[in-house]
Amino acid sequence: MAGSTYGSMFRVTTWGESHGQGIGAIIDGCPAGLALNEEAIQVFLDRRRPGQTKYTTQRNEADAVQILSGVFEGRTTGTPISLAVMNTNQISRDYSEIAGYYRPGHADYTYDAKYGFRDYRGGGRSSGRETIGRVAAGAIASSILKDLGITVCAYTKSIGNVSIDYAKCNKDNILTSPFYMPDMEASAAAEILMQEKMKELNSVGGVIECIISGVPAGIGEPVFDKLDANLGKAILSIGAVKAIEFGSGFQAAEKTGMENNDPFLYTDNGKVTKLSNHAGGILGGISDGSEIVFRAAVKPTASIASTQRTINKAGENININIKGRHDPVIVPRAVVVVEAMAAITLVDMLFMSMTSKMDSIVKFFQKE
């Protein structure tokens, strides 16, 4: 299977390694007639680009995207959109040391176990640079969602033990905070935490929250392709993500049914709403018209400069100090990746849902 394709109707295939020729994505199933240019995609890529603040790696990667196919006269043609970001900043330094041992928390050992050998330069295919393809594809998905009145908004909920206070949040802060936190006080506290951990040659994790607004009720497929199941897969497929929860999530396990059930209510103008949203906008795997809410846990960066114990391929237990420029916290750069994967999943499931009702299908083909 190999696993580099995601989605059924809106299908994304990514390729590329950290230190190869480049990174790219093919988007197959993008409808024809969508306005698209490189600038729109670049805006998303710039949000994951390193070197933006001192809390991300100081590598300077331009990561300029090219559209190689599928767009004609400024609009998508319905055929595969090939996007590529060629690698330009890959220093040809000596990787012989890293080639010989297995970094803790990384995929070095598991790739060797699976494939017999690996492209060890910068993590190869398991590098965070792989997400460039996801973000580029996510930019296109977001553009489709925008035309359908749907917005996906992700931000940092916590860095280490520093969490946002919803009372102090403002969405306008997200792009201002170096951590993409909507609460500037929390963001400032996170800066202090980061400086401390960077001094210790250590790294920090955090939690990303994502809110999707404007999704009509009825999106999601019963049983295996539930909207939360597919969003879960999409988000857990991001390298450093170790957990995901929807609505009240793990807290639901400690609640009673009386506390956790969300009563339905008609608004004064007859719209269906709910008095609470512990469900996170999904009931039985299908959107209920409320905001879709989930949170993802991001582990601390595995590459740290402190001394660590590990093994080498020669059969020895050794100590290592990982060199190079690494993000002391991966969370901020992962925010746009979460947004991208959520957008891709939503487009895919919106498209799937178009065949739910026979009368809608008949109307669709009559209109044509």
Place this chain on the structure above:
Amino acid sequence: MAGSTYGSMFRVTTWGESHGQGIGAIIDGCPAGLALNEEAIQVFLDRRRPGQTKYTTQRNEADAVQILSGVFEGRTTGTPISLAVMNTNQISRDYSEIAGYYRPGHADYTYDAKYGFRDYRGGGRSSGRETIGRVAAGAIASSILKDLGITVCAYTKSIGNVSIDYAKCNKDNILTSPFYMPDMEASAAAEILMQEKMKELNSVGGVIECIISGVPAGIGEPVFDKLDANLGKAILSIGAVKAIEFGSGFQAAEKTGMENNDPFLYTDNGKVTKLSNHAGGILGGISDGSEIVFRAAVKPTASIASTQRTINKAGENININIKGRHDPVIVPRAVVVVEAMAAITLVDMLFMSMTSKMDSIVKFFQKE
């Protein structure tokens, strides 16, 4: 897409509604030559059967499985295995009341939004009875895993705020405890909690933990079909599950890299091991040879007898009291469902991994 098929190489398709003719599953991709009979599957189904203790619904469903195809002379033939459990206990009571309103926490409203109408009898396709097909398929997957030296063991970690103490756990307790808890003290405390909540006409949630042992390093596909991403989808597709975490999970978000990284170590006989397992046995989406560990949050049963606010199809805000026999806690019956979905996913991904290395493929066909 419709969503009732799961898996690529080992593919499970389920069908059936709570109050229809029956529930079933087709397993396509089961290798030929596996010993299989109805008794082996029934053992798994009996673990999710209601009426076992006073903490599950008192409905008495035999849920006897039949093998309709794919097995000849006691062994699988490699062709689709059709399993069916015919419904026998469906009382033809009056469902006109439930047909008219939307139960909080259930899929009534979202199914109507998606499909225009729904089979309202007992929840139809969104009923927990749908998991019969999963468990039956999981029994077959477990049998394959057993032949490969792999075991999947799920149990209840907590009921409401009552959690197990690992120091007091014993795997032998799992099938003894009415909640499938390995710690009998916690199990007793949970009984007290349940009795209290049942008196209140309320319900309780909980957490299920799952340990998979014996998986060789190298299973899982990079990027989108990571082992944790696919396990995540599988588990989140179970009706009442709202969250999943691997290894240290949400706690990883509060840790530093020094704390969270698992140092590799050679054992005295040269085997690769890790000093800790915060990763939950998966690095870069690929198994690392350690135990795979995950936890899933199960929400409290949505069907409660207490008065609840909701809406009806006539456009009115109303109060309801749900009648009928419902589980005051869904967690214990979901344990075997978690085990089933994990087993199915693992078989699927073990099969995928067989084409990772060219030299293994050459050897495979030479041997044939």
Place this chain on the structure above:
Amino acid sequence: MAGSTYGSMFRVTTWGESHGQGIGAIIDGCPAGLALNEEAIQVFLDRRRPGQTKYTTQRNEADAVQILSGVFEGRTTGTPISLAVMNTNQISRDYSEIAGYYRPGHADYTYDAKYGFRDYRGGGRSSGRETIGRVAAGAIASSILKDLGITVCAYTKSIGNVSIDYAKCNKDNILTSPFYMPDMEASAAAEILMQEKMKELNSVGGVIECIISGVPAGIGEPVFDKLDANLGKAILSIGAVKAIEFGSGFQAAEKTGMENNDPFLYTDNGKVTKLSNHAGGILGGISDGSEIVFRAAVKPTASIASTQRTINKAGENININIKGRHDPVIVPRAVVVVEAMAAITLVDMLFMSMTSKMDSIVKFFQKE
């Protein structure tokens, strides 16, 4: 993979062996709200039922279909439709002889090579009875197509060297002719041929032609999922089919571009039409609004009573005489199978095509 599932959006999974408990199909992705009952499916199944004329096997199989799920109050619910035909006429005769050797033209040897052993009773999974599931699913697909104004009409073009004369054809004859031939003169000639070959303990092949009317222009996906490629796969997956051609087919290879190109023309009322239809209604893998036309070659029945050379599992070259009741010609019973597979493929590709244009998608969701 295992291969018993067909389709992406409208997905059919079949199960069952000739002499097992039964044969069935799961249809996942059927839209909600389609009127459906067992009678409508039975009409299709009866067209493939044996014992209708003396040119088909004299086995008397009722083949009564049951709907086990997915239909509520006479309409589909959008969830999987489980269809089953239980086996009732399977005589428990002695199969030990056939178990020991490999019949020429059958899958006995290849199943043993693939799986290590086989269900040898009546051909097991490779029996023509497997098509019951396809035909049942095809009945549902045909019902969807009818609501969309599309008809699929298959008939026998030739039996052995006896071909229909288009000048003498009348569609009303199709169900009258024992061979489903629209030309009654050719049908009579085929009867004479059949009687001769039956006396010789021999069998005959033939060609099935299929015309699909009412398909709008624009159905089919470029490159790999061309409408003709997917129809080709669907038809070639029917057991005895050895070839397929679209439009002028193999004759196109002997034509020039001037002869083979179909000039476009506007009709007086401004509709796009073509002066000829050598393309068979498909250009670049996408429907052009003309009738879709294809032909499939069906091989002569492999099971013949004449003496044949073959091998046994004991390593010996032997002579055999196959016993039992077999169709002297498979073509007439395959006509409805061709129709079913074409209908399933068309529904699947119509559904895929709903996301071709961004503006149609926006309109679809606005309307909702």
Place this chain on the structure above:
Amino acid sequence: MAGSTYGSMFRVTTWGESHGQGIGAIIDGCPAGLALNEEAIQVFLDRRRPGQTKYTTQRNEADAVQILSGVFEGRTTGTPISLAVMNTNQISRDYSEIAGYYRPGHADYTYDAKYGFRDYRGGGRSSGRETIGRVAAGAIASSILKDLGITVCAYTKSIGNVSIDYAKCNKDNILTSPFYMPDMEASAAAEILMQEKMKELNSVGGVIECIISGVPAGIGEPVFDKLDANLGKAILSIGAVKAIEFGSGFQAAEKTGMENNDPFLYTDNGKVTKLSNHAGGILGGISDGSEIVFRAAVKPTASIASTQRTINKAGENININIKGRHDPVIVPRAVVVVEAMAAITLVDMLFMSMTSKMDSIVKFFQKE
């Protein structure tokens, strides 16, 4: 769905238009450890390159392939292989004329019907240049097959009414003949035919035959994913192919069972063989160990310089003369495309077959 991905285990996704930035393919599922470089792929691409003889278009396209990912130190890594051929010879001539009308035999009209507009430059995505991605991927598949002892050999069987005589064939001629015909006398006759048709500003079709040797018995999945069904889809997805037949193909329809059945026979050294191969090496959709044989009909080039009737987008019936450099016969350049698609399909189905038997799977993982 969009249709630009083919295969399940060995998965090829292509992108690119005739006059866009380039053409490419992503191969996901190629096992690690296969020796691979650009030269090996270029050899295949050069066989489809135009300008090789006067019977192909005189455009001079270098079509130089680049490997952008998935190969490290001369071996595949198991991760996606991204291949690209950048367009260099696309003259920016005026396409406004072709933009306004629909060429007979082309996909201009159907793309507009499907997508609302099209990239009209040189046919856009429906151009024959799209096959560059297939051939590049096929080169990799062929390399895998070679390591498994399997060879795929395609050649031209006929050009118009000029057919090869098997008695005069020699495989060494294939690359010598300008038409890839193994019979040099037929090749010479085809040259005379072509010169005549080129003078008439006309074009010619033909038949390609393909022989696959070395496939073990047991490859192919029952029911829908039969080896012939999947090969059929693969070959019919090639632009100009209108028909495919396996073994005796359409001739089987005129034969009797006695004539068409292939008797099995043990050779003196106990190997299973057949006295004839009317089945074309496939029984019940599964390889029987004989040579796999199929033929594909290729239509005459649709682009001809002679005057043709057609319509324009302004609603008028018009006459056109297509300008530009076009192949007077597409058959020779399609030979390597047929070989590529057959190789890709075979690798995919070989990989699928690895999970057919439980004991082989157990052995595989024990060995690991």
